[in-house]
Amino acid sequence: MAAGAASPRERYRSQVRAEIKARAWDQIATAGASGLSLNAIAKELGMSGPALYRYFGGRDDLITELVRDAYRSLADTFGAAADAGTGLSGLARAMRHWALEDPQRYFLVYGTPVPGYRAPDDTTATAREIMATLLDVCAAEAPGSAEADGPGGAGTAPADALEAHLADHRDWAGDHPAPPHVLRRALAYWTRLHGVLSLELAGHFTGMGFDPEVLFSAECEGLTRRG
Amino acid sequence: MAAGAASPRERYRSQVRAEIKARAWDQIATAGASGLSLNAIAKELGMSGPALYRYFGGRDDLITELVRDAYRSLADTFGAAADAGTGLSGLARAMRHWALEDPQRYFLVYGTPVPGYRAPDDTTATAREIMATLLDVCAAEAPGSAEADGPGGAGTAPADALEAHLADHRDWAGDHPAPPHVLRRALAYWTRLHGVLSLELAGHFTGMGFDPEVLFSAECEGLTRRG
DNA sequence: TGTACATCAGTGAACGCGCGTTCACTGATGTAC
DNA sequence: TGTACATCAGTGAACGCGCGTTCACTGATGTAC
Numbered sequence: 150m151a152a153g154a155a156s157p158r159e160r161y162r163s164q165v166r167a168e169i170k171a172r173a174w175d176q177i178a179t180a181g182a183s184g185l186s187l188n189a190i191a192k193e194l195g196m197s198g199p200a201l202y203r204y205f206g207g208r209d210d211l212i213t214e215l216v217r218d219a220y221r222s223l224a225d226t227f228g229a230a231a232d233a234g235t236g237l238s239g240l241a242r243a244m245r246h247w248a249l250e251d252p253q254r255y256f257l258v259y260g261t262p263v264p265g266y267r268a269p270d271d272t273t274a275t276a277r278e279i280m281a282t283l284l285d286v287c288a289a290e291a292p293g294s295a296e297a298d299g300p301g302g303a304g305t306a307p308a309d310a311l312e313a314h315l316a317d318h319r320d321w322a323g324d325h326p327a328p329p330h331v332l333r334r335a336l337a338y339w340t341r342l343h344g345v346l347s348l349e350l351a352g353h354f355t356g357m358g359f360d361p362e363v364l365f366s367a368e369c370e371g372l373t374r375r376g
Numbered sequence: 377m378a379a380g381a382a383s384p385r386e387r388y389r390s391q392v393r394a395e396i397k398a399r400a401w402d403q404i405a406t407a408g409a410s411g412l413s414l415n416a417i418a419k420e421l422g423m424s425g426p427a428l429y430r431y432f433g434g435r436d437d438l439i440t441e442l443v444r445d446a447y448r449s450l451a452d453t454f455g456a457a458a459d460a461g462t463g464l465s466g467l468a469r470a471m472r473h474w475a476l477e478d479p480q481r482y483f484l485v486y487g488t489p490v491p492g493y494r495a496p497d498d499t500t501a502t503a504r505e506i507m508a509t510l511l512d513v514c515a516a517e518a519p520g521s522a523e524a525d526g527p528g529g530a531g532t533a534p535a536d537a538l539e540a541h542l543a544d545h546r547d548w549a550g551d552h553p554a555p556p557h558v559l560r561r562a563l564a565y566w567t568r569l570h571g572v573l574s575l576e577l578a579g580h581f582t583g584m585g586f587d588p589e590v591l592f593s594a595e596c597e598g599l600t601r602r603g
Numbered sequence: 604t605g606t607a608c609a610t611c612a613g614t615g616a617a618c619g620c621g622c623g624t625t626c627a628c629t630g631a632t633g634t635a636c
Numbered sequence: 637t638g639t640a641c642a643t644c645a646g647t648g649a650a651c652g653c654g655c656g657t658t659c660a661c662t663g664a665t666g667t668a669c
Contacts, residue, residue, distance in 0.1 A: 158644080160635075164643090165449025181490045183410035190624065199624075200646050208623065253491075261487030262578050263408045264480075273583065300525050311594035320585030336591060337598075356500065358547030366562060367538035371564075385611080385666075392612090415655065426657075427613050435656065 168194060173215060177253045183263070185212065213269050218253045220275040223247055227282045237290050239367045240283065241342055252350045259343065263349050277323060278337070284327045287335040308333065332370055341368045393431050395421060400442060402482045410490070412439065440496050446481045447502040450474055454509045464517050467510065468569055468596045479577045486570065504550060507562070511554045514562040563600055568595045575593065 153164070170188045184213040186197040187208050203210045223244070230243035248255040315336070327335070345368050348354060349361040382390070399417045414435050416426040432438040450471070457470035475482040542563070543556040554562070572595050575581060576588040 156633085157423035161645090181492060183408070183490075186622065187624090196645095197647055198622095199626090202624075203645060212602075245645085255490040256429070258581065259441075259574070259578060261408065261483040263410075264406060276580075279602040291513065305594075305597055307594040307597040311590050314590045315586055317585040320583070333594070337595065340575055340591070340595065341568050343575055344567035344569070346569055347486070347574045348570055351486060353486070353503075356547070359542055359545040359563075363534075363538050363541045364567070367532075367560070368564065368567065370532055370534040375525070383666085388612090413655065414657090421614095423654095424614055426615085426659090429657075430612060 151295075162204070168240050169201060169204055170213070170215065170218070173211060174251070174254070177215070177257065178251070180255070182212065182257055187211070194359055194365060209266075212266075215259055216268055217275075219258045220272045220279075222254070223258065224275050224278045227279050231282045237286050237338065238367070238369045240286050241289055241338075241365075245344060245346060248346050248350060255346070259347065277321065280321055280339070281323060281325055283335050283339060284322060284325045284331065287338065288325075288331050290329045291331050291334060338372050341371070344368070377430070388585075389472055396428060396431055396438070397442065397445070397556055400438060401478070401481070402444070404484065405492050406477070408480070409439065414438070419458050419491045422574070422586075436493075439493075443495055446485045449481070450485065450503050451505045451509070454506050458509045464565065465596045466591075467513050468565075471569060471594055472483045472573060475573050475577060477534060482573070482577055486574065504548065507548055508550060508552055510562050510566060511549060511552045511558065514565065515552075515554045518558050524546060565594075565599050570599070571595070 169190060172193050173185060175193075176185050176189060185208070187201050191198045201211075205214065217236070226243050226247045226361050227240060231241045235241060235242075255350075312329040312333045315332040319332060322332055342365075345365045346363065354364075356362045396417060400412055400422050402420075403412050404417060412435070414428050417504065418428050428438075432441065447492060453470050453474045454467060457467045473530075479481045539556040539560045542559040546552075546559060551561055569592075572592045576592070581588045581591075
């Protein structure tokens with residue numbers, strides 16, 4: 150932190166900004182993102198509606214900022230989990246924890262897209278950072294060759310087709326040196342986690358009788374060990 | 377159809393009801409479920425706002441009806457795919473087709489839950505019907521014993537733990553005679569499909585460079601064949 | 604076939620509401636000399 | 637240290653808007669005799 154000391158005004162400003170965001174998150178948790186209201190936030194903060202325009206360009210700007218923060222916090226969570234050296238399943242558990250901690254934050258990123266809205270451009274970079282972390286951990290953990298994969302892994306025609314396809318379509322991996330079978334595993338792992346999480350968070354397992362965590366664990370390990 | 381012939385009035389009524397719903401779907405596709413407006417629907421239909429109250433109790437009733445229809449149409453799609461005898465991957469492809477046909481319909485069922493709203497009770501029954509169909513097809517296709525599963529299948533500790541857990545927590549399967557390893561495979565299959573679909577439909581693969589369909593196919597076959 | 608009545612689709616005015624946002628203004632806080 | 641000025645947080649009134657919903661009413665369609 151080499152930046153000059155923030156002036157009192159700047160400190161105050163960012164404090165209020167943070168408070169506004171906190172209230173915004175509360176509201177999203179209560180009424181969903183579409184129920185977010187500037188006036189309601191202002192009221193909860195004990196100030197008048199128009200005051201918020203000192204801090205955000207408007208409702209859309211505020212939401213954009215929340216989306217950005219949500220992406221950022223997942224990327225950080227991922228980064229920390231990778232540094233902890235707990236491997237792929239550590240990454241998965243970190244993600245599940247992050248999601249359960251605030252389901253609406255998860256949904257703001259991975260939930261139903263609102264038709265008109267476009268996420269800010271820099272989230273793409275953050276999304277790739279997340280994938281890069283996943284690829285790092287995946288590469289470190291992967292067996293040296295594809296044939297170590299089992300059912301659903303290399304050796305089945307569609308999995309081979311996918312690996313071949315990914316070898317030629319790896320924009321999302323940037324310049325990561327991961328070989329195709331790692332790309333495939335990372336991608337499959339990623340989607341499987343989201344499969345369990347999105348259903349769990351949306352409540353589609355409630356009333357089914359089983360514990361989502363057990364299912365999650367099984368999906369966690371499914372791609373990393375073999376039977 | 378043994379019911380008595382519908383009176384002209386009844387015919388007209390259900391026609392208008394259908395038209396209202398159709399417009400509602402259009403609107404959801406355009407602005408998301410939260411942007412659905414009775415007045416706007418009425419305007420598009422060339423009638424006044426209050427007229428809709430002849431057909432639905434109000435906005436919430438209309439949405440509830442749409443949710444019910446969405447569940448029903450997926451259950452029917454599943455049923456037809458099962459009858460077609462195209463196996464598990466036929467089921468999966470039918471589901472993907474159903475989802476791509478109208479992403480907002482998918483999201484109305486599996487997307488971000490709106491915190492206050494509760495789905496109508498009878499959707500639970502439809503949801504179980506869907507799982508029952510999945511179990512049927514899964515059971516027909518499954519190898520006779522668990523040991524035929526590969527990596528991520530039986531033989532790994534978490535997968536065994538899941539099977540054991542499911543053997544004791546099978547409310548969702550009703551009285552379906554499927555053995556534990558079929559329960560596990562059905563559930564894993566189900567969540568994996570949703571993993572790819574929810575990310576694809578929400579647009580998280582756009583700009584990544586690969587074709588979601590290839591990934592989907594790989595996940596389709598992953599649990600059904602072995603390498 | 605014709606008349607009397609009931610049903611019911613649809614209208615138009617009105618209700619209260621909360622929303623995002625603008626604008627001119629006040630008053631406190633900081634800065635420059 | 638004190639004064640003059642600039643910055644800027646926050647207010648309150650007002651704007652137009654679209655929303656869901658109610659209500660009394662009109663007029664057409666169906667039914668019963």
